Amino acid sequence: MDTSTLRRTAILACACAWTWASAPALAAPEPLKMVVPFAAGGPADQIARIVSAPLGQVLGRPVIVDNRGGAGGTVGANFVAKAPPDGNTILLSTSSLVLSAGTTPHLPFDARKDLAPVYLLGEVQSMLAVRPSLGVSNLAELTAKARAAKLNYGSTGVGGTMHVGAELYARTAKVEMVHIPYRGAAPALVDLIAGNVDLVNADVPVLKPYIIDGRIKPIVIFDTRRSPLLPDVPTAAAAGMPALQLTNWYGVLVAAGVAPAFRQQLAAALDKVVHLPEVAARLTEAGFSNPGNSAAFQARLDADFNRWIPWLRAANIQTE
Incomplete structure (x- = not known):
């Protein structure tokens, strides 16, 4: 290889190296x-x-x-x-x-x-649960209690699923209850466990731990299917109020x-x-x-x- 060819090869190699080093990196995809x-x-x-x-x-x-x-x-x-x-x-x-x-x-x-x-x-299925000291074990007993004395329920606030679920029960059972709004589900459940709230409607996974350890009592699943998480709790239809669907x-x-x-x-x-x-x-x-x-x-x-x-x-x- 003659001198001029070597010179051209060296220049080309340098140019390629410069181009590679100076080329911008591929942009990362936008999050x-x-x-x-x-x-x-x-x-x-x-x-x-x-x-x-x-x-x-x-x-x-x-x-x-x-x-x-x-x-x-x-x-x-x-x-x-x-x-x-x-x-x-x-x-x-x-x-x-x-x-x-x-x-x-x-x-x-x-x-x-x-x-x-x-x-x-x-x-996610929702359900109705009560404080154990309320003295009811099923939906019929709860409704009888609600007609004899005005009960209350806790929720996360006006228009939330907990509020709507409890009102769905109240309107279906034709009972009046007192709504107590909280700043989140956690404080409502604390008061339910403490006996300051009579009942709540909430998602099954939220209530399950407290039901398992006996701190609250399950009443009914607001669905046509039983919950695989709590299979012993009756559906709305089995409990006598098929309109409870949420x-x-x-x-x-x-x-x-x-x-x-x-x-x-x-x-x-x-x-x-x-x-x-x-x-x-x-x-x-x-x-x-x-x-x-x-x-x-x-x-x-x-x-x-x-x-x-x-x-x-x-x-x-x-x-x-």
Whole structure:
């Protein structure tokens, strides 16, 4: 090889090395923000923590949980409804999305038009439980007691699932009860255990530990199926009040303007995540059942809006 050829080869090698060294690194994928419209540590936040990491692995981009609590979940839902429809922000919400639409007269967004369902992570059964010292063992005895003396119940506040569940029982049984709102489920349960509250309606997994150790007494599951977590507790129909039906769903939604292609990609990823053995086991332990695709989620939303909005108005349950 002559001198000129060597010189050209050396120059080319240096140029390639410079180009490689100076070329910008590939940009990391933008994180996906999963907004939870409730405070950290609550049930919705716990579910977000279960699914967020594996979802990020399936999508190939990090998923960051962003807690934006306030106004019964409407603050976070409004944030997502008005977020840029670029596929970088999603909402993990619960049945509170429907209930808020019925109890809050002036929502800053339209839950039916401004948000699009992507995937139904599952639903959790709710149930009625009482303080043991109330002296009742079943729904018939509770109703007799409620008709003889005005009982009270605790909830997380006006329009929440605990409030609606207890009022569903009261209206079905045709009894009047006193509503005692608390700043969260935990203080309501503390007072139930202490005997200051007569009864509560809450998700089965929330009440299960206190039922197992005998600190509260189960009465009825608000569903057509018995709970696999508490199989000895009767269903509403078995207890004589089949109208007591209330399950709390958890699902992922996006702003209505987000591209259908991204929605389909996200739905497929979430379906894969909830069926991963470790995730499925944790969701089952949390009382989850019946996950569903976008169509199933839309059908559930339509049914809930059609059922609960008129019911809440008839019951005059309003936050303002």
